[in-house]
Amino acid sequence: MTSVAILSPSVGLHSLARxxxxxxxxxxxxxxxxxxxxxxxxxxxxxxxxxxxxxxxxLAPPSWAHPFGTDxxxxxxxTRVIYGTRLSLGIGLGATGIAMSLALVFGFAAGLVGGVLDxxxxxxxxxxxxxxxxxxxxxxxxxxxxxxxxxxxxxGIGSMPGYARMxxxxxxxxxxxxxxxxxxxxxxxxxKVIRRHLFPNAMRPLVAVMTLGVGQSIVWASSLAFLGLxxxxxxxxxxxxxxxxxxxxxxxxxxxxxxxxxxxxxxxAVTSLGRTMQHRLEGASR
Amino acid sequence: xxxxxxDLLPSVSTxxxxxxTSVRAAxxxxxxxxxxxxxLIAAASVTFFAQLVIPGDRATTILNLQNGREQKxxxxxxxxxxxxxxxxxxxxxxxLDYVGGFFKGDLGTSYxxxxxVTSVIGAxxxxxxxxxxxxxxxxxxxxxxxxxxxxxxxxFVSGAGSSVEAFTASLPHYWVGVILLVVFAxxxxxxxVIGGDGLWGTVLPVLTLxxxxxxxxxxxxxxxxxKVLDQPFIVTARARGMGDTGIxxxxxxxxxxxxxxxxSGWALGALISGAVIAENIFGRPGIGQVLVTAVxxxxxxxxxxxxxxVAAVYIVANLLVDLAYALVxxxxxxx
Numbered sequence: 001m002t003s004v005a006i007l008s009p010s011v012g013l014h015s016l017a018r019x020x021x022x023x024x025x026x027x028x029x030x031x032x033x034x035x036x037x038x039x040x041x042x043x044x045x046x047x048x049x050x051x052x053x054x055x056x057x058x059l060a061p062p063s064w065a066h067p068f069g070t071d072x073x074x075x076x077x078x079t080r081v082i083y084g085t086r087l088s089l090g091i092g093l094g095a096t097g098i099a100m101s102l103a104l105v106f107g108f109a110a111g112l113v114g115g116v117l118d119x120x121x122x123x124x125x126x127x128x129x130x131x132x133x134x135x136x137x138x139x140x141x142x143x144x145x146x147x148x149x150x151x152x153x154x155x156g157i158g159s160m161p162g163y164a165r166m167x168x169x170x171x172x173x174x175x176x177x178x179x180x181x182x183x184x185x186x187x188x189x190x191x192k193v194i195r196r197h198l199f200p201n202a203m204r205p206l207v208a209v210m211t212l213g214v215g216q217s218i219v220w221a222s223s224l225a226f227l228g229l230x231x232x233x234x235x236x237x238x239x240x241x242x243x244x245x246x247x248x249x250x251x252x253x254x255x256x257x258x259x260x261x262x263x264x265x266x267x268x269a270v271t272s273l274g275r276t277m278q279h280r281l282e283g284a285s286r
Numbered sequence: 287x288x289x290x291x292x293d294l295l296p297s298v299s300t301x302x303x304x305x306x307t308s309v310r311a312a313x314x315x316x317x318x319x320x321x322x323x324x325x326l327i328a329a330a331s332v333t334f335f336a337q338l339v340i341p342g343d344r345a346t347t348i349l350n351l352q353n354g355r356e357q358k359x360x361x362x363x364x365x366x367x368x369x370x371x372x373x374x375x376x377x378x379x380x381x382l383d384y385v386g387g388f389f390k391g392d393l394g395t396s397y398x399x400x401x402x403v404t405s406v407i408g409a410x411x412x413x414x415x416x417x418x419x420x421x422x423x424x425x426x427x428x429x430x431x432x433x434x435x436x437x438x439x440x441x442f443v444s445g446a447g448s449s450v451e452a453f454t455a456s457l458p459h460y461w462v463g464v465i466l467l468v469v470f471a472x473x474x475x476x477x478x479v480i481g482g483d484g485l486w487g488t489v490l491p492v493l494t495l496x497x498x499x500x501x502x503x504x505x506x507x508x509x510x511x512x513k514v515l516d517q518p519f520i521v522t523a524r525a526r527g528m529g530d531t532g533i534x535x536x537x538x539x540x541x542x543x544x545x546x547x548x549x550s551g552w553a554l555g556a557l558i559s560g561a562v563i564a565e566n567i568f569g570r571p572g573i574g575q576v577l578v579t580a581v582x583x584x585x586x587x588x589x590x591x592x593x594x595x596v597a598a599v600y601i602v603a604n605l606l607v608d609l610a611y612a613l614v615x616x617x618x619x620x621x
Contacts, residue, residue, distance in 0.1 A: 127328040130597040134559035135577075139333075142581040142589040143340050219458045226460045227566055227578055242460065253468045260461040268456055 024272050031269035038085035048076055050083035050236045059252045069254040071244065077254065081262055084236035088263075091152050091237070092218035096210055098156030099163050099217075106160075107167025111175065111202075112194070122168070125161050133158035134223060141229050148237075151230045155220045159213060166209060170202040177201070208277035215270035222263050238263050315609060322605040329597040330388045333590035334381055337394075340586055344373055348397045351584060371395060393591035398583045403591035407576060411595065414572035417564065418557040420488065421495035422550060428500035429507055433542070434534055437511040448508055454501030459560040463494040463567040491564040495557050503546055503553070510542035517541075547611055551604035558596050 038045050054074030062069045068077035110121035128136075137154035144150045174180065175198065183193045218238070224230035225239020226246075233244040238259050245255025340347060345367040349359050368374045372383065384394060393403035436447035470490060471477045478487050514520065515538055523533050558573075565574030573592050580588035 123325075124328070127325055127332060130325060130329050130555070130600045131332070131593060132555040132559040132596060132600070134562065135593045135596055138562075138577060138581050139336055139586075139589050139593050142584055142586050143336060145584065215456075219456075223458060223460055223563060227563065229578070229581055249464065249467065250472050253464075253472070256464045257461070257468065260458070260464060264457060264461055267458075268453070271452075271456055 022276075025276055028269035028272045028276075031265055032273060035085055035089060035266055035269075038082045039089045040086075042083045042085065046076075046079040046082040048079050050075065050080045052076070052079075059248065059255075061252070062254055062258070068258045069252065071255060072248060077241070077258060080236040080241060081238065081259055084238050084241060087148070087231065087235065087237040088218055088221070088239070089214075091148065091155070091221045091231075092214040094152040095155035095159065095217040095221065096213040098153060099160045099213065100206075100210055102156070102160045103163030103167050106164040108171055110164075111168045111171025112198075118168075121164075125164055128161040131158075134220060137220065137224060138229065141224065146224075146229045146232065148231050151221050151224055154224065155217050158220065159217065163206075163209070163213070166206065167202070170206060171198065174198055174202045205278065205281055208274045208281060211274035211277060212271055215267040215274070218270075219263060219267050318605060318608055322601055325601050326388075326598060327385055329601065330385045330594060331381070333594045333597075334384045336590055337586050338377075344371070347584075351398050370400075388594065393594065394587040396580075396585055396588045398580075398585045398588075403588050406580075406588050407573060407592060407595065410571060410573045410576050413570060414558065414561050414565070414574060415599075417488065417491055417495065417561050417570070417572065418554060420492045421499065421557055421560075422553060424492055424496040425499035425503055425553070426550075428496065429503035429546075430539075430543070432500070433504050433507045433511055434539065437508055438515055444508075448505070451501045451504040451508065454497050455505060457498045457501070459494055459498060459563045460567065462497050463491070463564055466490045466494055467567060487568070487570070491561075491568045491570055494564045494567070495560045498560070499553055499557065503549065506546045506549060507542045510544075510546065511538055514538045514541040544611070548607060551600065551607040554603045555596070555600040558599070 034045070052075060054070070056074065057066075057070055058072055058074040059070060066076050066078065068081060070076055071080070106121050106125070110118040131139075133155075137158040140154035140157055141150050144153075180193060180197055183197050188196075221230055222239035222242060225237065226242045228243055228246075230243070231237040231240045233240045241259040242256060245252070245259070248255050337344075343364075345364045346359055348367050348371070349363065350356050372380055375383070387394070391404060393407075395401065396403055396406050399406055432447060432451070436443050438444060467490065477490050511534075515533075520533060520537060523537055528536075561572060562574035562577055564570070565572040566578060573595075577589065577592050579585075580592070
C-alpha cells in the first residue's frame with residue numbers, strides 16, 4: 001500500500017478519457033474540433049476560396065448565402081475566418097511554445113539550483129511583471145517591426161514571466177514530494193530523478209496552463225493586429241480581419257463583431273477545457 | 287494570535303532593537319520602499335537595453351527614419367546625430383545617463399520628433415489615467431454589487447453569477463469596445479462615436495475597460511465571500527439574530543474585499559493595456575494614441591519611455607497597495 005503511494009504518479013492521457021460529458025465540456029470540445037479541422041483542412045468547412053472577389057456583392061450583411069456577410073471586396077467573411085484559422089492557431093501555439101520554453105529554463109534553474117540564482121531570477125521576474133504583457137509586446141514590435149514572426153515572439157515574451165513563476169513553484173513543490181526522496185534513497189542518479197520523476201510531475205499541471213495560454217495568446221495577437229501592429233490585412237488571420245474591418249465599423253458591424261465572436265468562442269472553449277483539465281489533474285494527484 | 291511572546295515568533299533579523307511594533311513596521315515600510323526603488327532601476331535598465339537591441343546602427347536608423355528611405359550615411363552626416371543622442375559616449379555612461387535621467391523625469395529623445403520623450407508624452411498621460419482609474423472604480427462597484435447580491439443564493443443564481451463573471455472576464459477589450467460602439471453610438475446614438483472629450487464621451491471607454499475587469503474581480507471576491515460566509519463568526523452573528531443583508535454588509539464584505547485589494551495594483555497594469563485599445567477605438571486622446579503612432583514609426587525611445595512610465599505607475603501602485611494592505615489588516619501589522 002505505502003509502496004504504491006510513494007511511486008511517482010504516471011503521466012498519461014488516461015485522465016483525459018474520464019471527461020464527464022458536461023454540456024460546457026462538450027461545447028468546448030466541439031469548438032476545438034472545428035478549429036483543428038479548419039486549421040488542417042479548411043476546404044472541408046468552406047465551399048469557396050478566401051480570395052474570391054465579388055464586387056457586386058460588397059459589404060453585404062449576413063445572410064443564408066453569406067452567414068458572416070461579405071467584406072469591402074465582396075469576399076465571404078466566414079470563408080476568410082475559416083482559412084485564417086491555421087495562421088491564428090499557429091501564432092497562439094508558437095507564442096505559447098516560446099513563452100513556455102523560456103519559462104522552463106528560468107523556472108527550472110531557479111527551482112532546482114535555488115540559493116542566489118533563485119533570488120536573482122525571482123527578482124528579475126518581478127521586474128518583468130511590472131511591464132504589462134501587451135506593452136511589452138508593443139516594445140518588441142517597435143524594435144523589430146510588425147510581422148507574423150514578431151507577433152509570435154512579442155506575445156511569447158510578453159506572457160513568459162507568468163509561466164516562469166508557475167514552473168518555479170511547481171519544481172519547488174515536486175522537489176519536496178515523498179517519491180522524489182524515495183527515488184534518491186533508492187540510489188538513482190540526480191539526473192535520472194530529474195528526468196524520470198521531477199520533470200514529468202512538475203509539467204503535469206502546466207499542460208493545462210498551456211492550454212489556457214494558447215487561448216490567451218490568440219487574443220493578444222489579435223489585439224495587436226486590431227491596433228494595426230500585428231499581421232497586416234490582406235491575410236485572413238483573425239486579427240488582420242479585425243484590422244481590415246475597422247474602416248467600415250459604423251456601417252458594416254459584422255466585419256468586426258463576427259470575427260471577434262469567433263475569437264471569443266475559441267478563447268472560451270480553450271479556457272474551459274484547460275480549467276477542466278486542471279481540476280481533473282488536481283483530483284488525480286490527490 | 288498577536289499576543290504571542292516575541293520569543294516564540296521566528297526571528298528574521300538579529301533584533302538589535304527591542305521588538306516594538308512601530309519600529310518594526312517602520313523598518314518594513316522602509317524595506318518595501320527601497321525594494322520598489324530597486325525594481326524601478328531594473329525596469330529602466332530593461333528599457334535602456336531594449337533600445338540597444340535595435341538591429342543595425344542607431345544613428346543610421348534615425349537618419350533613415352527622418353528621411354523615409356534606407357541608405358548608407360557618411361561619417362560626417364552621422365556625427366551630429368551621434369553627438370545629439372550621445373551615442374559616442376561609452377555605453378556605461380549612456381546607461382547611467384538614462385537611469386539617472388529617468389529619476390529626474392527625463393526619458394531620452396524621440397527618434398522621429400527630435401524632442402524629449404517627456405514632451406511627446408506630455409499631458410497625454412492625464413486622460414489615460416482618468417480612464418483607467420475610472421474603469422477601476424466602476425469595475426469594483428459592478429463586481430461587489432453582483433457578488434454581494436448573488437453569492438450563496440441557491441445553485442441557480444450563484445451559478446448564473448459565476449458563469450457571467452467567467453464569460454466577461456475572458457472578453458477581449460477590443461470586442462467589448464466595438465460592441466458598445468456599434469450598439470450605443472451607431473445603432474442607438476446615445477453616445478458620441480468618436481472624440482468625446484467630456485464626461486459623456488468617457489462612459490463607453492470606461493465601460494470597455496470595466497466590464498472584463500469586473501468579471502475578473504468578481505471571480506475573486508465570490509470565492510472569498512463563499513469562504514467567509516461559512517466562518518464561525520458569521521454563524522455567531524446569525525445566532526445573535528442579525529439579518530442576512532446586515533451580515534453581508536457588516537461582516538462578510540470587508541473580509542471578501544481584502545484579498546482583492548492586492549489585485550488592484552495588478553489591475554492597473556492590465557487596464558493601461560486595455561486603455562491603449564479603448565483610446566484607439568473611441569479616438570480618445572491619451573498615451574495609447576501616442577504609443578501606437580510611436581510603434582508604427584519605430585520610434586523606440588518614445589515606446590520605451592511610455593512602457594517605462596507605465597511600469598513605474600504599476601510599481602508605485604503596488605507599493606501603495608502593499609502599504610494599504612498592512613493598514614487595513616491588523617493581523618499583518620504584528621506578524
